[in-house]
Amino acid sequence: MNRLVLACAGVALIAAAGGGLVAAAFAADGHHAPIFYQDPDGKPDYSPVPKKTADGRDYRPVSADDDTPAASAAGARSNTGGGNRKIKYYRNPMGLPDTSPVPKKDSMGMDYIAVFDGEDSDDGTVKLSPGKIQRSGVKSEPAARRVIRNVIRAPGTIQLDERRISVIAMRSESFVLGVANITTGSHVTKGQRLMEIYSPAIASAAAEYIATITSKTTAGDGLYGRGSRQRLINLDMPDAAIAAIEKTRNVPTSVEWDSPRDGIVLERSAVEGMRVQPGGVLFRIADHTQVWALIDIAERDLGAISLGQSATVRARSFPGRDFTGKIAVIYPEINKETRTARLRIELPNPEELLLHDMYVDAEISIGSDAPVLAVPESAVMDTGSKQAVFVDKGQGRLEPREIKLGQRGDGYVEIRQGVAEGEPVVVSANFLVDAESNLKAALKGFSEGSKP
Incomplete structure (x- = not known):
């Protein structure tokens, strides 16, 4: 009997010594000392001291560093002064409505998560352990x-400035006697000769004007010949031709028609010898030194746009080159199919690189400084x-x-x-x-x- 007691005491001392050796080994390895021992197969079987399975395998030591529900629970109790925090239950790791009063695993082998007192309080906060925050x-x-800045990017096309387009049309029946060496696409300057025409109405008005200004009848110097001259102006006779009549006092057989502005010829309908009815368009000339960029932006961005805002336009034909202008018009309608709003950006184009109907991309910086x-x-x-x-x-x-x-x-x-x-x-x-x-x-x- 005494021998049996001594043998049991020896086994206990050896186990205690073994536990001390395991703890020392854990400490030397940079881990905390084991707080309990778990079945090596992961079964929910725990022991406060080293233990062996029925087939002689050692139980696995578990420290507070291990990522298991039981280790977390034991570590939490040890960190709060020996059991002040109590585990209420263990919840399913996948969020299923399944709880357990003891540590367990789900069907996929995942450990259930320990829920402590106070973690499900009603203070409106979410509480996470330091380990979970780190992981x-x-x-x-x-x-x-x-300072928040943002950029609205949108596509668009180049259009001509409607205020910089001139149409040359006859206001009376006329005949084209000759046309200058100008074609569609040619660049012309203001005052450059375009064509020579003959108009019976203009010739009749010119004769009347000459007769009036050469008449010896006095009707007041200020009003003398004003009505006849106004008739020539109403027939759109060029100022230079009227000045020539006043100087030479001769009725012209033909009138030279000049370009009213600098620009590019968009259309030439005049052909030598042709007859032109009143209103017939012979030339269309547009100034390209300033153009419009019509940009379609998303409806949600419209509130961030204001008149006078600066915009940068890039033409796909000139990569790397920027054209800067300002937003002049926000059109008062929304395209119901694309849900976009249209902006007009006025762009200086002194080199006339931007052409009519050219595709461009616009960038508009929004935000406050x-x-x-x-x-x-x-x-x-x-x-x-x-x-x-x-x-x-x-x-x-x-x-x-x-x-x-x-x-x-x-x-x-x-x-x-x-x-x-x-x-x-x-x-x-x-x-x-x-x-x-x-x-x-x-x-x-x-x-x-x-x-x-």
Whole structure:
């Protein structure tokens, strides 16, 4: 009997010595001392001292560093002064409404997660352990004031300035006697000869004017011949031709027609010998030194656009070259098919590189130079009808808070309401935090609904 007692005592001393050796080995390896021992096959069988299985295998030592529910629970109790925090239950790791009073695994071998007293409190915060925060990559960044700029990019086409187009048409029946060596696409200057025409109406008015100014009848020097001269002006006779009549006092048999502006000939209908009816267009000339860029922007961007705003236009034919202009007109209609609004950007074009109907891409910088309270876009949880962020309250407590957003740009979004300057918000892994809070809310509702 004494020998049996001595033998049992020897085994206990050896086990204790072995446990000390294991603890020393863990400490030397940089780990905490084991807090209990678990079945080597992962079964929910635990021992406070070293133990062997029926087939002689050692139980696995578990320290507070191990990522298991039981280790987390034991570590939490040891960190709070020996069991102040108690485990209420273990919840399913996949969020299913299944709890257990003891550690267990689900059908896929995943450990159930321990839920402690106070973790499901009603203070509106989500509580995560430091280990879970580190493993999930949760990071916070304080809300700060920043200058937010954004760029609206939209396609468009080049159009001629309607105010810089001239049409040369006859106001009376006329005949084209000759046409200058000018074709469609030619560049002409103001006063350059375009054609020579004969008009019976102009010839008759010129004869009347000469007769009037050469008459010896006095009707007052100021009014003398004014009606006849006005008739020539009404027939669109060039000023130079009228001046020649006044100088030579001869009725012209033909009249030379000059270009009224500098520009490019868009259309030439005049042919030598042709007869022209009143209103017949013979030339169309456009000035290309200033053009319009008609840009279609998305309807959602219309509120950020204002008249006089600067815009940069790039033509696909001239890569790397910028043309700068200002928004002159915001057309008062929305295209119901494309849901776009049209802008007119007036562009100087002194080299006449931008041509009619050319495709261009416009960039319009929007935003204010004044700094605004902003957070990274990754911090915002958008449900469609609401936007929220998680505010880091410290010690693993994350508070969901509804916010009001403003402008966006450069990877940041303006916060107009809900967060104060300097408050840290979660900027990464917030979807995991949101999933954690949803799981806890679902489990709490399930447990409360199952109470009798």
